[in-house]
Amino acid sequence: MINKQKRRNLLAAVVFITLVSLMVGVTSVRADIGIISVQPNSISNTNSAELVITGTDFAEGAVVLLSNYGTLSATFVSATVLTAIVPAGLTPGSYTITVVNPDSSSASLPGALTVLQATETAESPTSTPEVDETTIPSDRPLVVVESYNSGAESLSSNQEFELSIRLKNIGSAMAMNLIANFPPGDVVPRVSGGVLAMTELDPGEKRKFVQPLTATYEIIGKTVATVVMQISYTDPDGVVYTETFNMTIPVTTGSYVPTSTPTPTPTAPPSPRPQLVIPSFNTDVSPLQPGTIFNLNLRVENKGNANARRVSMILGGGDSSDGVPPGTPDVGGVSGGGGDFGNFAPVSSSNVQFLGDLASGASMAVDASLIVNAATNPGAYPMMISFTYVDDRGQIYTDDQVVTLLVYQIPQVDVNFYRQPDPLFAGQQGVLPVQVVNLGRKAVVLGSMTLSGSGAQYTNNTILVGALDVGGYFTLDAFAMPDAPGTLEIMVTIDYTDDFNQPQLITDTLSIDVQEMFIPEPLPGEGGVEGPEGPGPVEPETFWQKVVRFINGLIGLNSSVPTPVPGEMPPLEAPSEEIPPAGPAVVPAPPKG
Numbered sequence: 001m002i003n004k005q006k007r008r009n010l011l012a013a014v015v016f017i018t019l020v021s022l023m024v025g026v027t028s029v030r031a032d033i034g035i036i037s038v039q040p041n042s043i044s045n046t047n048s049a050e051l052v053i054t055g056t057d058f059a060e061g062a063v064v065l066l067s068n069y070g071t072l073s074a075t076f077v078s079a080t081v082l083t084a085i086v087p088a089g090l091t092p093g094s095y096t097i098t099v100v101n102p103d104s105s106s107a108s109l110p111g112a113l114t115v116l117q118a119t120e121t122a123e124s125p126t127s128t129p130e131v132d133e134t135t136i137p138s139d140r141p142l143v144v145v146e147s148y149n150s151g152a153e154s155l156s157s158n159q160e161f162e163l164s165i166r167l168k169n170i171g172s173a174m175a176m177n178l179i180a181n182f183p184p185g186d187v188v189p190r191v192s193g194g195v196l197a198m199t200e201l202d203p204g205e206k207r208k209f210v211q212p213l214t215a216t217y218e219i220i221g222k223t224v225a226t227v228v229m230q231i232s233y234t235d236p237d238g239v240v241y242t243e244t245f246n247m248t249i250p251v252t253t254g255s256y257v258p259t260s261t262p263t264p265t266p267t268a269p270p271s272p273r274p275q276l277v278i279p280s281f282n283t284d285v286s287p288l289q290p291g292t293i294f295n296l297n298l299r300v301e302n303k304g305n306a307n308a309r310r311v312s313m314i315l316g317g318g319d320s321s322d323g324v325p326p327g328t329p330d331v332g333g334v335s336g337g338g339g340d341f342g343n344f345a346p347v348s349s350s351n352v353q354f355l356g357d358l359a360s361g362a363s364m365a366v367d368a369s370l371i372v373n374a375a376t377n378p379g380a381y382p383m384m385i386s387f388t389y390v391d392d393r394g395q396i397y398t399d400d401q402v403v404t405l406l407v408y409q410i411p412q413v414d415v416n417f418y419r420q421p422d423p424l425f426a427g428q429q430g431v432l433p434v435q436v437v438n439l440g441r442k443a444v445v446l447g448s449m450t451l452s453g454s455g456a457q458y459t460n461n462t463i464l465v466g467a468l469d470v471g472g473y474f475t476l477d478a479f480a481m482p483d484a485p486g487t488l489e490i491m492v493t494i495d496y497t498d499d500f501n502q503p504q505l506i507t508d509t510l511s512i513d514v515q516e517m518f519i520p521e522p523l524p525g526e527g528g529v530e531g532p533e534g535p536g537p538v539e540p541e542t543f544w545q546k547v548v549r550f551i552n553g554l555i556g557l558n559s560s561v562p563t564p565v566p567g568e569m570p571p572l573e574a575p576s577e578e579i580p581p582a583g584p585a586v587v588p589a590p591p592k593g
Helices: 002-032 543-554
Strands: 034-039 042-044 049-056 063-066 070-078 081-086 093-100 106-116 143-149 160-169 175-181 187-189 195-201 206-215 224-234 240-250 276-283 293-302 308-315 344-346 352-358 363-372 379-390 396-407 413-417 430-438 444-452 456-459 462-468 473-482 486-497 503-515
Touching: 034 093, 034 106, 034 195, 049 093, 049 175, 049 195, 049 224, 063 081, 070 195, 143 224, 143 240, 160 175, 160 195, 160 224, 195 206, 276 379, 276 396, 293 308, 293 352, 293 396, 308 363, 352 363, 413 486, 413 503, 430 444, 430 462, 430 486, 430 503, 444 473, 462 473, 473 486
Parallel strands: 042 106
Antiparallel strands: 034 049, 049 081, 063 070, 063 093, 070 081, 093 106, 143 160, 160 206, 175 195, 175 224, 187 206, 224 240, 276 293, 293 363, 308 352, 308 379, 344 363, 379 396, 413 430, 430 473, 444 462, 444 486, 456 473, 486 503
8 A cells, every 4th residue: 555655746746847847848839929919809700800919929020820721911919919900701710829930939819810700781761861970970989189289389300309199989889900101201100110019999089199209300491291091900900991190290490599597509401502503415516526616505494492593504513612601802802714615615605694683483594505525535424513693591502413415426428420321222231330438537437338229239239348448439330221311319328337236327419410321323233233224336336447456456455346335435436538548468577586
């Protein structure tokens, strides 16, 4: 019996120690992360609902899991508050919610959420309940701002303050899971990150909370600063409601009333001032090249909330003299001699122009005549323009701005015939001796040169030119067959890439006269071709012709019968009566031996 009793005592001690160790382990886990409550704990599956999960040691990036569903869209509010969106259409029943931190530590709350099946309520079409004007006409929560206080009579920029807000639920249902958000604007939230949470607000209950804020520079020039508060909450059925409240706080305008007690001297915000800008500009010559004289057309606009007086424009940048006390002669002026004029310089006038007054919101057109330096290389060049002026109180301002001008180097070439072209005849192919010459002061790289145009057919009319040195030339002997007589216009195009890697074209037109088609007419009898009337009659050889041929044969000359030359008149035969009587024929003696 004693042994059994000892064994029982030992077994009880072991069980007790085990339970204590388990409890200690659970306690240590829950000390790291734990779920205290989920609000609301009962929702309808008709609409989506926002849950507010309160607990301990939540971390940024924590994940909320819903049993038999998966991950919910969650938002980290603080180490003790998470929000999660439950979608509509879930199966009615009880669900477990689990929160998992990025370090894999987790905590679960069984039965934390109950999803109910929505039931339809039949409405009576004949009965219309009377609505009391002092109550809410529906069974829903309605949260309003009963009062608020900034703790300061007026605000100035960069001032820190605490805004106390008292909320009241004037609805007939409980407001749950209240989340207040303060988006930045005239003020920015501090400490809380701009989000405050409240678990519930019963009907008729009032609740106060405090949000630290800082006024921004957006309130400069305003009479009041607007604080925007957005509140979202749900009813017991999980229906989400949102409200937006705009609360105003007076802003310090710079007028201060002295007090009898020592107080810190407030810093006055900047007063309204003019602001001159150049919204657009253009040039009357495009593109700009070295040596080009052009007009720079500017549109100047006063974007400020005050008038600009005695406005001066300074090309190249500059400023004006500092203000002087009233009644003191001003020996200063406008300084515009320190500008940069290496690429663009004013012509016909100085770089300083007086524009006069420019009211708030008004604009004016300003022109300036400039020249591009002949030594300027192609590229994009910024040009500073300064405006100096005073406001209605005599305060001097200087606004510096920059406009960018593009300078191009367009090839200077001459396209012409390098010799007088041969006559062109309609329907016959002729040669077009064309050449391109670089007349610029820098070498250029050209693309393809092409001859084209209407009224003729061209062959061998395209060729790649390439690099041309200063004074260099390139020739092309193209062929053209005109369709009809008259003046033939020949279009010559040369492509190249400009200094900003954009394709460009050089075009020129050459003119040449085309004559009627030439058809040669052969002479009668020439080249074996009979004339239009056939071969003429052959005259019989006379006696004296025969004698002459005989003598020519004796002395070794040609004694053949002469062939009539086309167009030559045959020799006239002497009249028979003038021919002397023939004597005895003289036969030359044969040569000796």
